[in-house]
Amino acid sequence: MKLSKQFIYLFIVAFLTGCGPSFTLVKDERINISKRYSVQPGMDWSQLKRESVTYWTADGLMLDEIVFLESIQDGKTFFGDEKSNPFKSNMSEIEIAELFIESLKINGQWSNGKYKELKLQKFGSFDGFNFGISLVNKDGLAYKGLASGAIIEKELHIIFFLATEFHYYDKFKNNFLAIVSSIQKT
Numbered sequence: 001m002k003l004s005k006q007f008i009y010l011f012i013v014a015f016l017t018g019c020g021p022s023f024t025l026v027k028d029e030r031i032n033i034s035k036r037y038s039v040q041p042g043m044d045w046s047q048l049k050r051e052s053v054t055y056w057t058a059d060g061l062m063l064d065e066i067v068f069l070e071s072i073q074d075g076k077t078f079f080g081d082e083k084s085n086p087f088k089s090n091m092s093e094i095e096i097a098e099l100f101i102e103s104l105k106i107n108g109q110w111s112n113g114k115y116k117e118l119k120l121q122k123f124g125s126f127d128g129f130n131f132g133i134s135l136v137n138k139d140g141l142a143y144k145g146l147a148s149g150a151i152i153e154k155e156l157h158i159i160f161f162l163a164t165e166f167h168y169y170d171k172f173k174n175n176f177l178a179i180v181s182s183i184q185k186t
């Protein structure tokens with residue numbers, strides 16, 4: 001049994017025995033994501049919070065997820081780990097995208113990944129950026145996604161969407177884009 005299949009099996013067993021993660025319901029009403037901004041979900045989502053990382057999913061985390069990385073401070077990593085290189089508030093958008101993919105590969109155990117089509121774009125009323133994501137897990141399953149972010153008062157805020165390339169990416173891509181376009185300063 002491969003490592004990722006073992007993890008899924010253990011996750012299911014832990015969930016069924018009551019030791020699994022605790023999901024809550026996010027209703028389709030404006031919600032504060034951080035002290036800096038809020039979004040309109042556009043539909044009901046299942047939410048899992050882990051410190052400064054918030055996950056939303058409709059059909060399951062291994063299928064589709066929208067992830068909010070909140071208030072990443074200078075010198076901290078994207079996922080609070082000690083393996084990744086830290087974010088620096090003076091990084092360019094290209095450096096942030098490269099660090100983001102590197103951090104995903106380290107923390108998500110992806111065998112391959114890249115960003116594409118990086119461009120400057122508003123993050124609500126903030127100056128920001130966005131880019132596409134392409135990842136392949138160790139079992140060869142392809143994932144696609146999008147990321148949008150901004151440095152706000154020297155803290156990085158990123159929202160990203162990741163789903164299996166087959167079916168789920170197309171199913172939820174427009175939901176993600178609507179969430180990003182709904183960003184409002186709090």
